Amino acid sequence: MxxxxxxxxxxxxxxxxxxxxxxxxxxxxxxxxxxxxxxxxxxxxxVTDVNEFPPVFSQATYVRSIDEGKIYDEILRVEATDRDCTPRYGDICKYEIITDRSQPFAINSEGGYCASKR
Structure with missing residues (x-):
C-alpha cells in the first residue's frame, strides 16, 4: 500500500x-x-471477499453398487469445499439433486449423504 x-x-x-x-x-x-x-x-x-471460486467435490465421480429391493438410509456421502475466504462465499450451504428429480434417491441437503426414497 x-x-x-x-x-x-x-x-x-x-x-x-x-x-x-x-x-x-x-x-x-x-x-x-x-x-x-x-x-x-x-x-x-x-480485504472483503468476492465469490471467485465454485464449490469443488472431493471426488470427480461417486460410484456405489446397492442391492435391489432394499431401502438404504445412506448410500454414500458427498463432500464439497470452496476456496473463497469467508463463510458468505466459502461455506457449502446445501446439496441438491438437480437432474431427474423423479429418480428414487434423496439427498440430505445439509449433510451431503444420499439415500433411497421411502
Missing amino acids: VIDENEARLRVRYPLNCEKRRNYKFDIAAVGCDGSYSNTVPVHIT
Missing part, C-alpha cells in the same frame, strides 16, 4: 487477494515540514 505524499490518500500497489491475506495492520505518521513526526495513527484494512 502506498500513501500519495501530497494528497494523503492511501492506495494499493497491486490487487489484494482475501484468500492470500485478509487483514493488514500498520501505522501512518503525519510528518511536520521540518521532518519531525507530529503524530501516528493505526490503520486496519480488511
Whole structure:
C-alpha cells in the first residue's frame, strides 16, 4: 500500500487477494515540514471477499453398487469445499439433486449423504 505524499490518500500497489491475506495492520505518521513526526495513527484494512471460486467435490465421480429391493438410509456421502475466504462465499450451504428429480434417491441437503426414497 502506498500513501500519495501530497494528497494523503492511501492506495494499493497491486490487487489484494482475501484468500492470500485478509487483514493488514500498520501505522501512518503525519510528518511536520521540518521532518519531525507530529503524530501516528493505526490503520486496519480488511480485504472483503468476492465469490471467485465454485464449490469443488472431493471426488470427480461417486460410484456405489446397492442391492435391489432394499431401502438404504445412506448410500454414500458427498463432500464439497470452496476456496473463497469467508463463510458468505466459502461455506457449502446445501446439496441438491438437480437432474431427474423423479429418480428414487434423496439427498440430505445439509449433510451431503444420499439415500433411497421411502
